[in-house]
Amino acid sequence: MSSNEGKLLPRNVTAHRRLSSAITGKQNVAGNPASSRLESGVGNCYPGLECDVRNLERRFVPFIEMDVVAIVSEINVVAVDLNAALQAARAGDITSADFDVYETLSSDLGEGLSLSVSRLEGTFGVLGDLAFDLSELNDKSFGANRKPPDSWTAVRMLTEGAPLKVSFAREDGSTVTLNTKRERYLDDEGALSSIFLPGEMSQSLCSPWTHDFRDCGCHYWASNHPDIVQPIYPAGGPGVENQKWTVFVPWQRSDRVISPKPPPSAGPFRPPAEEQLDHHEINHRWEELHIVINARETTMPFEPGVAEGAPLPDRATLLRHLRYAAGVELAVAHEYLAAAFSFRPDDDPSLAGAEELADSIRAARAEIMRIAIGEMRHTRAVNDVIRAISPPGTFDPALRVADALPKPGGGYRPVEARVASRAAIDDFIDIEAPSAGVDGLYIDILATLQTPPPDMPEGVAEEWAEAVSSIIAEGEDHFQTFLDIREWLGAFQENQYLRNPAAERPDVAQPDHVALQTAYLGILEDLHTGYAKGRFQGAAEINEARRDMVGAGLSALASAVAAAGFIVVFDAVADPRFEPVSPP
Template sequence: MTGGPRQLNKARKADANGNPAYPQPVLGNPVSTLMESGVGNCFPGLEFDLRQLDVRFFPGLVFEFLGITPAGPDGTQGARLTYAFPKGDPIIADKYTDDGQAWVTDLKKQYAGPAGAALGSGTWYLHFVEQDGKRIMLYDYSLYQNGVGLVPYEGETAWWIIRLIEAEKPLTIALTQRAADGSPSGSPVVLTGRRRMFLNDEGMIDPVYHPGELTSSMCSPWTHDFRDCACHYWASNHPDVVLGEVDDPQQQLPDGTDKDDPAQAVTFIDWMRRRHLPLKDVSAQTTLEKARPDRYDPYEINLHWEELDFVLQGQESKGTTDLKKLQPQEPYEQLEELIEDLHELAGMELTLALEYLYAYFSLREPDGVTPEQEMAWPGLTEDVRAARQLILSVALSEMTHLRWVNQTLWLIYAAYPEMGSYEPVLSPTKIDAGPDSKTGHSGTGVLRPATQNVLQNFVDIERPGGDLDTEYVKLVAYLREYMDHFPEGLYQLAVRIDSDGMQHYQKFRDVKRILQPYAAQEALYLRPVQEAKPDSAEVQPALDLVDIALEALRKGYLIEANLGDMSVANAEIKTARDAMHKLSDVALSLARKNIGVPFFARLQ
């Protein structure tokens, strides 16, 4: 016999010390579980535990839904108040003004009065909820031989009732303390208010929920896929889609991936695809129904787990990584070399930012597309709009990188004073493009409109494994190797810049694809912009603004590098930002006159 006789009825189990026979069951994940712990759940709505939303169903209060312990009902089951903290609730904190909603103001007053004071101590339980004149008491009434027993509903039942409460209607709740047997005692506290809306006006989950709170009751099994377990709350933790392994990131093989469409690197594929099918390069399907025939069923994971790839930073990786492949061809041997390269990289970020900006201003504005053109070229307006946004976003990203590379420099100088002192790098680097350059004139400081050829150059210079990326790969490799010798965060910063390159690459590919249909008539999307002479009077205000911006950045960076007054530094950065905003306006009005700003005119 194992385990002793099985108990059949619900009688409490006995214990010599009066304790429950079993300790409280451990529910869900450890408190350290974060939202990110479940990255690939296939059931929308099960990314978190719905029930956790309702622990804060009433603004200002936090409940927990306690079940019946294995030892039987002990008077603690139901919706127990964990704590009342009205001031910590954004609904109350944000809207408690005279012009706030009346019910919020009223609720705040209730919390400020005896009700709030009473809830500050003792153990309270939800007693009833009332809406639309209907009151539900959270008790089982049992009548037996003239005795009336009030047995509190268990937490799950209390939650069923709570979830039926409608939003945007008055709601009255009462909380009470309990006698040892769970029956109400003392005077209950009654509160009127409304149910919390789980999403805020922006459609985001209410910020009252703390990170990890909504998943804290869930399980994170990683050895099996519980997607088909629709009856319970499982957070799966494998990715649905991944980037395929890049066989040849440096394009060193003669049969390297196709130059125009290295699908392996940029197409999301199904991580669960059946490996014996030739599906390696096929995009993941958009729906589960479509994907299902070609992927392992969840139960098969146990049989095929060895075939599934490791995924590092979103990318599949088979077996042992060939470290040699990760190493740049020419690792830095001296810190000086690194510093020298960083100077070049900073300049390159500035050069590219300005080249991209010029291309941006060369695009027509969506509003300028005439109805006739739109009629003849349906979608032209939106295509132009999208292209502009994408190019501008990359230009802005390069400006951010300009700062990050400078920051990397000043942190290195701070760590190694013997290497010299930091000077902001705010002048462009221009590379000499040889006749067989793969990247055309990108990075040379030549300002060009966004023709198909130019866009292809942009794609090429940002390509993973391209020259720019290789520089950053070297930086990342070096900082990883000597991480302990540099200030905290430097390595992460380098990784961040490097991985942004992938996005730039994809964005330019998208822009080129979007504008491809108009290749034969580039005038449809391009202005006939001509770069003005450096001394042209019309562009001097724009060039002044570039100077102002760079000068302000120079001052700001210096203050930051020397750990000076941050408020002054921030003021400088703001000056630079304002100048760039003005520059945007000025350059745009010049562009409307088909005048291109010679951004590099005064820069050395």
């Protein structure tokens, strides 16, 4: 495991990369979501998730495959690889007496006779050296000289490579004993050993899995097991911004016809059962379900778009870009908050009886607030990256707000707090567009972390490249959400959904504005103190700032400014720790 502060990274690599190095083997593969990576796995030991690690213990004895049944403390022999045992005997890796045991076990299985483990003798981790019959295990384990509670726990505790004596009970009542060592599950590259067959780690998962697509909500499975998707485009389909094709529809819908009109929306609730493949249909028609990439169904070959970044020359340049990136996150959060508080409040008299308008305002406000909070999380993530790659003792939190934002195609525009006008929403779409704006800002940073300069600390860049990749991925969600917001608000005039389309900045002495600035400065102070202390030591200050940001405090103060007819603005702070930062 990694010793980097705060994050545990597995050093094992997946089986298909067994022959690559631990560094070059870790690559994102098109079509594999982040949830398929080892560091994203839940690692649960029970069926129903992406793997069942109990299957490791099926091969704890070399050349023998067994089923370990913990409930009744049984270990039953399933197969013996006699050819592999013979090769080991010829190579001198096992004795002729031990090969005779393998031969006896293989012969019994060939005759259809049952075999089970009756006794184990070996080193059982913290329990030390033990010898016991499986019949002695009674689901209890406590006190001095205790034994494991069951057969699976016993096998799980065996020390890798330690001497092991296994006795097998034959159907005729006799016993044969094998002297061996507990098998290794990983090879020298950290991948699963070649003893495990493809599919063996997942063979005991939920069956049939297709029923789970039918009955489980979208938060149960990983992202590559969807229940709602964007529909497949018709031939010569519309552009990416045609909103009627961005509505989510049931993935397992029974009507699989691709037509010029999109299928009915899945809606806010589970689609009616009659519109979906039933439990029997989905087992027979599963091949009709379309491949889903980036939330959209497709029947065409997929070629991922590649945004090539230019690695920065050295650590100092990378740090300057990261500090500006943190400032951009703060700046767009300012703009989004100004827009969110410019909507009419839920109790506005003009919304009485206008249910569609009220719902659109409520949804747009909530989504913009969600994105603004997401930008603050990104600010935290960027500060974590800066801390990790800064020379020891030099970290200074990056909380200076950018004074200019990157534009698609190059150049910059000034930061502008304003109401959620159509022009503002269009600018938000541009700033969040894939490979442009905020997203494009991180491309060179990511390229640098993937190909670090010589003066970067060894092993650090690879870890934090994943954090930057996550920021880029979330930017794509923000882009799509702003497209949705534009669609929701497009049916109404600006004066219908805005408090005051012509709202202006408040005077610096306006009382509500002054109270908001005081609270804002307090949040910056807490964040600076918390970030400076570290990811864990500064938790109290960071949590306090989070409560102030998302709780009633800041929200009430910003609402008061908006209710007074002004734009919610956060003034530049003269303190050097928080003063504006310009593009590098």
